[in-house]
Amino acid sequence: MDSLPVVVVGAGPVGLAAAAHLHERGLAFTVLEAGADAGAAVRQWGHVRVFSPWRYNLDSAARALLDRAGWVAPDPDALPTGAELVADYLQPLAESPQLKPHVRYGARVVAISRLGLDRLRTAGRDRAPFLLRLADGEELLARAVIDASGTWGTPNVLGASGLPARGEAEAAAHLEHALPDVLGADRERFAGRHTLVVGAGHSAANTLLSLAELAAEAPGTAVTWAIRSTSPARTYGGGDADALPARGALGSRLRAHVDAGRIRLLTGFNVHALSPVDGRVAVVVRAAGGVEDSVVVDRIVAATGFRPDHSIAAELRLDLDPVLGATRALAPLIDPNEHSCGTVPPHGVDQLAHPETGYYAVGMKSYGRAPTFLMATGYEQVRSVVAALAGDWDAARDVRLELPETGVCNSNPADSASGDDCCGTAPAPRSAGRGLATGVAGGLLAAPVELLPLGGAAGGGQTGGCCAG
Incomplete structure (x- = not known):
């Protein structure tokens, strides 16, 4: 040995x-x-x-x-x-x-x-x-x-229950996983089209910001953001209180786009099924009690971890x-x-x-x-x-480890269900050992x-x- x-x-x-x-x-x-x-x-x-x-x-x-x-x-x-x-x-x-x-x-x-x-x-x-x-x-x-x-x-599947959404495999041509190069090599797949970004993490935030920039350059480009929780506060993060300023700015910029209507936000969004509709794809959402709704888009970015x-x-x-x-x-x-x-x-x-x-x-x-x-x-x-x-x-x-703690939020959606900031004020950087x-x-x-x-x-x-x- x-x-x-x-x-x-x-x-x-x-x-x-x-x-x-x-x-x-x-x-x-x-x-x-x-x-x-x-x-x-x-x-x-x-x-x-x-x-x-x-x-x-x-x-x-x-x-x-x-x-x-x-x-x-x-x-x-x-x-x-x-x-x-x-x-x-x-x-x-x-x-x-x-x-x-x-x-x-x-x-x-x-x-x-x-x-x-x-x-x-x-x-x-x-x-x-x-x-x-x-x-x-x-x-x-x-x-x-x-x-x-x-x-x-x-990568995780798009379906909200941990299982692939019904029709997810058949809709693969419309799906993107994390990190598409929206403003570069993958631009033609998004320009002039309606994209749905599913996820509440930093990958979703970055993709949304790039899509918003593309929408300003390419007419007909539309952006919708869907999250499972009832509030986007966790994604917006700590803003100016973040120990990493660039990370805080990320959430602040995203929030500005949502508030201005350049990015449409859908909350309580649990993907149930995907189905083709005239060359596009309908994303069916099932809410509590079995109530269903849908949104029709051209592309889906599954930023689901x-x-x-x-x-x-x-x-x-x-x-x-x-x-x-x-x-x-x-x-x-x-x-x-x-x-x-x-x-x-x-x-x-x-x-x-x-x-x-x-x-x-x-x-x-x-x-x-x-x-x-x-x-x-x-x-x-x-x-x-x-x-x-x-x-x-x-x-x-x-x-032992030294980490910048501020601006990093708990992942429990319940923690961000109310209030605008799930991160609180800025403590000193955490030192552990x-x-x-x-x-x-x-x-x-x-x-x-x-x-x-x-x-x-x-x-x-x-x-x-x-x-x-």
């Missing part, structure tokens, strides 16, 4: 941070990335500008590795686009001499088990290597697995919370009915551990369906997990992409903000 590498699944921000920490600890590792390049998922929303400045987007071990190579760090106060995050950070990190020989692309993991043991077998289990099978049939052995594959490939896919680990012994799909120990700490992004307590290896010794899901995947994930949290997760794998349990259990030695906290992440974007000229859309859904 000691001669085998730790296998990291995914070469996004958290996966590459894990690799940097493994290198720092002198542990052998291999990174398996399904895409063709580092940050493959981030590249898909490269047009989006985030609203967390660079100082929040860098992992400490990754930063130290790059600094030793003479890397010129970006302006810590600048707001990068997804493309800049890849070009100026993830790609140089993946290409560094310390990591490059250990990163494999086009390597999609389809199953993880124990060598010679299915889930039923107990004897000798902890001494058996992990077996990872790739899509091309190749198999690799590992002493431990850090699964940072995220949730980008498994993401969910984890644990099927690749079906032969492992996982202890998952039945509600969130996170570990049972982590679930109460991240429950969006109780916590916002800024109030999730620091957590590490103990909260991420499964009965399957040596397997850890980290990053956005670790949060299951909870939309309150922050990249800073993911960086601290992998620091703790790698310290444990190195046998340094004191460091592994010294989990061990600060990062470089002063660099992890960047803010939302549903599986790991950053909170800023709407505007760079285009709209995102993965659903840290309180998305």
